[in-house]
Amino acid sequence: MKVFKTLTGVAFAALITTAAMADNHAIRMGTEGAYAPYNFINDAGEVDGFEREVGDELCKRAKLECTWVTNEWDSIIPNLVSGNYDTIIAGMSITAERDEVIDFTQEYFPPDPSTYVGLAGTSMDATKGTVAAQTGTIQAGHAAETAKAVVEFATPEEVTAAVRNGEVDAAIADDAFWQDVVKASNGELEFIGEPVMLGGGIGMGVRESDTELKEKMNAAIASMKADGTLTKMIAKWFDGRMVKY
Structure with a gap:
């Protein structure tokens, strides 16, 4: 009985997320907020860092309104699946094991x-x-x-x-x-x-059911690679590191 309720809740959350995305409502971006320079909490108590800047630009290009949510690392995937937020953008490397549970966009940071x-x-x-x-x-x-x-x-x-x-x-x-x-x-x-x-680069995690959100974010990442924006952001946050796309 508990399993049925959990699965139903996840499915319902996914439906709400898809509808919200279509209506240009808020997409919740989940991050850890403790892994500088990828993500951290600044003196004003706000999410900051490379992934905050990347994520805000991705949402702008995808025409989505995004809010930021922090979550402890060890439960960050279960809470995505449960619908507590809609993406993981938290320095998470793409691996086959994780890909069995969630889906990933293309990488926005190369293997480190x-x-x-x-x-x-x-x-x-x-x-x-x-x-x-x-x-x-x-x-x-x-x-x-x-x-x-x-x-x-x-x-x-x-x-x-x-x-x-x-x-x-x-x-x-x-x-x-x-x-x-x-x-x-x-x-x-x-x-x-x-x-x-180790790993296949860092990508944004999404629920496997959120194919439209994944497509929107993939298109936004591709455009940031194509016009050099992502290269500039990586250089800014990672001591001038040059990555060419």
């Missing part, structure tokens, strides 16, 4: 290397020791296969604190996330080991 960080002077062998990663990430999956042990944390801040406090030998996350963290550590943290390539 995953890198390891440790305390200054840490040996490269630390990447095979006890490694910290955020729960539900491709990095946590990789560490589970390659390290002696993986310790998962709910937030990026907790991952950083674990390696800083010596609770783990190393930590792994997207290279773009670590860049500012390492710079701000004043030499306390450093990159160790070799970068690894």
Whole structure:
């Protein structure tokens, strides 16, 4: 009985979302708000970062009114499926496992290397020791296969604190996330080991039933690639990184 009610609720939410989209009403953009420079909460308490700028431009081009919703990472996919918001735009890499549950637009950010960080002077062998990663990430999956042990944390801040406090030998996350963290550590943290390539780039997650929304966002992403807007935004938020589309 509970399963029937849940499925009915999801289907109903999908119908409401489709109708709202057709009428140019608000589409709720779900993000974590804790993974700079992709997304974070600024001093005014608002969602900010690369994905806020990209998302607002996508909504403008798709002629959709968008509002922003924050959600903890470990439940971000279930809450999309349940209808609590209509997209995930949260530094989420496209993977086959996730694609079995939700659908993805084309990537709006290319595959980013995953890198390891440790305390200054840490040996490269630390990447095979006890490694910290955020729960539900491709990095946590990789560490589970390659390290002696993986310790998962709910937030990026907790991952950083674990390696800083010596609770783990190393930590792994997207290279773009670590860049500012390492710079701000004043030499306390450093990159160790070799970068690894994981995932198929970062895309916007949508419910599998929301094909019209996916098509609208795909068209908007394609137009941002074609006119150079996306390239400029990536360079702005990622230290001049040049990506050509």
